[in-house]
Amino acid sequence: MDTNTLQAFIAVAESRSFSKAADHLYLTQSAISKRIALLEDQLSSKLFDRIGRTVSLTEAGAALLPRAKDILLQLDDAKRAIGNLNAGDVIGGLSLAASHHISLHRLPPYLKQFSHECPKVELDLQFAESEVAYEGVLKGDFELALITLSPAPDPSIHSDLIWDDLLMYVVAKDHPLAQAEKIKLEELTHYNAILPGSNTFTRSLVETLFFQHALTLNVTMSTNYLDTIRMMVNIGLGWSLLPQSLVGDDLKTLNVIDSEPVHRNLGIIYHKNRTLSNAANHLVQMLKSQR
The missing domain is CATH 1.10.10.10 (Winged helix-like DNA-binding domain superfamily/Winged helix DNA-binding domain)
Incomplete structure (x- = not known):
C-alpha cells in the first residue's frame, strides 16, 4: 500500500x-x-x-x-x-481557497504583498463559495481558506477574524421604500428580498435576525454572488443586505429603526490538527497584523 x-x-x-x-x-x-x-x-x-x-x-x-x-x-x-525545520525558508506550495467577495474586494493588496515577500512560494489559489471552501479545509483539500466565518464552526476548525463586514439595507432609488425616512423590519417582509442561497452563512445571519423578530422573509431570488445581487437591487427587483463596501451613490440605504446593526465576520480558517507550512503561517500572521 x-x-x-x-x-x-x-x-x-x-x-x-x-x-x-x-x-x-x-x-x-x-x-x-x-x-x-x-x-x-x-x-x-x-x-x-x-x-x-x-x-x-x-x-x-x-x-x-x-x-x-x-x-x-x-x-x-x-x-x-x-519542512518547517528550516524556519527561515518560506518556500513550497500553499493551497488556499477564497470566497468570491473576499477575492474581489479584500484579498488583492494582501496577495500582492504576500507574493512580493514570498516569491518562492507556489500559490494554488482557488475561488469558491465560503461554504465549499470551509468543507475543503475540513476534508484537508485546502491548507487555508479566506471566507465568511461560520456562526457555528466545527470544533476542528480554527478561525481568525480579519474583517468586520457591516451589512446595509439597500434598495434602488426608485423602489417604493426609497422615499421613507425610516422603516421597520416588518415593512421589508411585504417586498421582494434578494439574498444569498439558503445554505450560506450570510443567509443564516439574516434569517436568524428576522426569526428573532417573528418575521418571515419574502425571498424571491437568490444567488451567492454579492455583485450580482447588487445589480438586481440596482434595477429595482428587490431589497437586500449588502456589505457597506458595495453600497454606492446609485443605491438607497434604508434606515431600519428596529434592526440592530448586522455584521458578518470575514476571516481565515485552518484545521486545528494540521501543521501549517511556513508559507501558511506567514500569510496568517501577515493578515492578522493588518487588523
Missing part, C-alpha cells in the same frame, strides 16, 4: 467513476484500475461494486475511505513539519 494507490482509491470513491478519477489524476483508466486491483489484493477485500456504469463503495471500501484520507493527511503533515 502506497500513496499512489490510496490517491487512486479516494479519487474513484469521491467521483464514483474510474474515468473521472483518471482525468483528475492525469492517468489512464487502465492505470487507475491496476492501482485499485493492487489495493484490493493487498487488503484481500473488494472495495467497489461495479454495476453497469455505476461505481459504489462496498462496506470495506466505506470503512477504508476516512482512514485513507487520514493517512494522506498525516503524511502531508509530516512533510510540512519537517
Whole structure:
C-alpha cells in the first residue's frame, strides 16, 4: 500500500467513476484500475461494486475511505513539519481557497504583498463559495481558506477574524421604500428580498435576525454572488443586505429603526490538527497584523 494507490482509491470513491478519477489524476483508466486491483489484493477485500456504469463503495471500501484520507493527511503533515525545520525558508506550495467577495474586494493588496515577500512560494489559489471552501479545509483539500466565518464552526476548525463586514439595507432609488425616512423590519417582509442561497452563512445571519423578530422573509431570488445581487437591487427587483463596501451613490440605504446593526465576520480558517507550512503561517500572521 502506497500513496499512489490510496490517491487512486479516494479519487474513484469521491467521483464514483474510474474515468473521472483518471482525468483528475492525469492517468489512464487502465492505470487507475491496476492501482485499485493492487489495493484490493493487498487488503484481500473488494472495495467497489461495479454495476453497469455505476461505481459504489462496498462496506470495506466505506470503512477504508476516512482512514485513507487520514493517512494522506498525516503524511502531508509530516512533510510540512519537517519542512518547517528550516524556519527561515518560506518556500513550497500553499493551497488556499477564497470566497468570491473576499477575492474581489479584500484579498488583492494582501496577495500582492504576500507574493512580493514570498516569491518562492507556489500559490494554488482557488475561488469558491465560503461554504465549499470551509468543507475543503475540513476534508484537508485546502491548507487555508479566506471566507465568511461560520456562526457555528466545527470544533476542528480554527478561525481568525480579519474583517468586520457591516451589512446595509439597500434598495434602488426608485423602489417604493426609497422615499421613507425610516422603516421597520416588518415593512421589508411585504417586498421582494434578494439574498444569498439558503445554505450560506450570510443567509443564516439574516434569517436568524428576522426569526428573532417573528418575521418571515419574502425571498424571491437568490444567488451567492454579492455583485450580482447588487445589480438586481440596482434595477429595482428587490431589497437586500449588502456589505457597506458595495453600497454606492446609485443605491438607497434604508434606515431600519428596529434592526440592530448586522455584521458578518470575514476571516481565515485552518484545521486545528494540521501543521501549517511556513508559507501558511506567514500569510496568517501577515493578515492578522493588518487588523
